[in-house]
Amino acid sequence: MRIMPTDLKDVLIIDMEKHGDDRGWFARAFCEEEFSKLGISFHVTQTNISFNQEQGTVRGLHYQAHPKWEPKIVRCTRGRIFDVAVDLRPQSASFCKWVGVELSPENGRALYLPPGMAHGFQTLTENCELYYLMGEVYDPSLVRGVRWDDPVFAIKWPLKPTIISDRDKSFPDFKAKT
Numbered sequence: 035m036r037i038m039p040t041d042l043k044d045v046l047i048i049d050m051e052k053h054g055d056d057r058g059w060f061a062r063a064f065c066e067e068e069f070s071k072l073g074i075s076f077h078v079t080q081t082n083i084s085f086n087q088e089q090g091t092v093r094g095l096h097y098q099a100h101p102k103w104e105p106k107i108v109r110c111t112r113g114r115i116f117d118v119a120v121d122l123r124p125q126s127a128s129f130c131k132w133v134g135v136e137l138s139p140e141n142g143r144a145l146y147l148p149p150g151m152a153h154g155f156q157t158l159t160e161n162c163e164l165y166y167l168m169g170e171v172y173d174p175s176l177v178r179g180v181r182w183d184d185p186v187f188a189i190k191w192p193l194k195p196t197i198i199s200d201r202d203k204s205f206p207d208f209k210a211k212t
Contacts (some may be wrong), residue, residue, distance in 0.1 A: 042133040049057030050142040082166040094154020099176040103149030105169035110137035113162030115155045125148035179205040
């Protein structure tokens with residue numbers, strides 16, 4: 035397992051190091067001890083799966099508010115996605131900046147989002163499935179979001195969006211919250 039920084043402070047790419055033979059391959063996808071060595075406390079409290087049928091679907095940008103910010107590790111287990119993290123931490127040097135990473139079973143990548151990030155993704159193929167390791171239990175009273183096309187972030191989505199939920203379209207401008 036290789037852990038690499040991104041352009042956003044504390045957002046990390048996790049690459050699997052595949053060890054193969056005639057049977058196929060084996061790789062470690064997460065190690066709490068390796069995260070701890072990096073000063074990151076991440077304990078899995080639940081796992082989630084998201085399935086999306088249509089290419090171009092956008093989900094997000096979602097987060098869970100304080101005191102239960104949701105750190106997460108996102109992996110695409112079928113299809114390909116453009117995964118996005120937006121820094122909503124006011125004291126961060128990368129506040130209001132975003133990073134996007136392509137995730138697929140072929141590249142074996144995952145994205146770690148620390149507490150304080152909004153998360154969203156766009157499906158680049160049909161029939162995409164994502165697997166999430168969550169570092170906090172879901173609390174519906176703390177669910178929040180910012181618009182996928184908010185000009186404050188100016189995310190460059192790779193495809194024209196085809197499906198976006200009414201809820202995701204209705205999130206307020208981020209400026210109104212600052």
